[in-house]
Amino acid sequence: MTSPLLEVRDCDAFYDDSHVLHAVSLRVAAxxxxxxxxxxxxxxxxxxxxxLGAGPTVRGEILLEGRSIARTPAYLRAGMGLSLVPEDRRIFPHVTVAENLAMARRAARQGVEALTPAEAAALFPMLEGLLDRKGYQLSGGQQQILAVARGLVPRPQLLLLDEPTEGLAPIIVQDMAAQMTKVRAQSGAALLLAEQNVSFARHxxxxxxxxxxGRIVFEGSWTDFDANRARLERFLAV
Ligand SMILES: Nc1ncnc2c1ncn2[C@@H]1O[C@H](COP(=O)(O)OP(=O)(O)O)[C@@H](O)[C@H]1O
Ligand SMILES: [Mg+2]
Known part of the structure; x- marks a missing residue:
């Protein structure tokens, strides 16, 4: 059997004395x-x-294509085909959209040609014509799309998106959903998407x-999810 792209196996995570994740296991296939x-x-x-190895202390195994990365420093994991778009976006406000995108090129794996700013912007109609705009001149929705586009610049094998729809207007969320589907098909990247918006996540x-x-309480297809919806409701955002 071939290894999944990412496997988190029986992981516990801590912030100092605070025990946050308990025996979490999860797999993402390529x-x-x-x-x-x-x-x-x-x-x-x-x-x-x-x-990503970025913050909490982790006990357990994390495997990328079957190889352990649990003890690999964070800055190296980023160069191994993992790209995280964190929940706080971290757009640089005082440089242009093009420069924000260009900065992510160095995170590409060895031998992988990163996207140019124009190529990355072309994935998202919302970014068209904005390459020369400064980060602070963008709306919240445009900033979020920019953060996602920046995550794709290194052509990751796995894109990790942390609540990309948080705080966005429904119409922008709809746009983003349509674009994500297209971008996934084009890039071939796997996606691990943290969300509270169930319909966006389903899309x-x-x-x-x-x-x-901090415990996995359900794992399955969306069909399984629907069959268990009544039981799962209390774990979802209201
Ligand atoms: N830097 C931190 N230090 C201490 N506790 C934290 C820190 N970040 C998150 N936590 C705690 O860990 C738990 C999980 O938080 P988090 O992973 O941010 O949840 P979610 O992303 O699902 O909203 C919460 O109880 C939160 O208060
Ligand atoms: Mg969060």
């Missing part, structure tokens, strides 16, 4: 989309950061994990 649903404080961001992925109080 080129597939996986949603991670859960309410505020459930542990979604902690899991994303644990995969962008094929399978679902639900996390609550």
């Amino acid at each position: 080129a597939t989309g996986v949603a991670l649903l859960g309410r505020n404080g459930a542990g979604k961001s902690t899991l994303m950061k644990s995969i 962008c992925t094929e399978s679902v994990f639900v996390i609550d109080s």
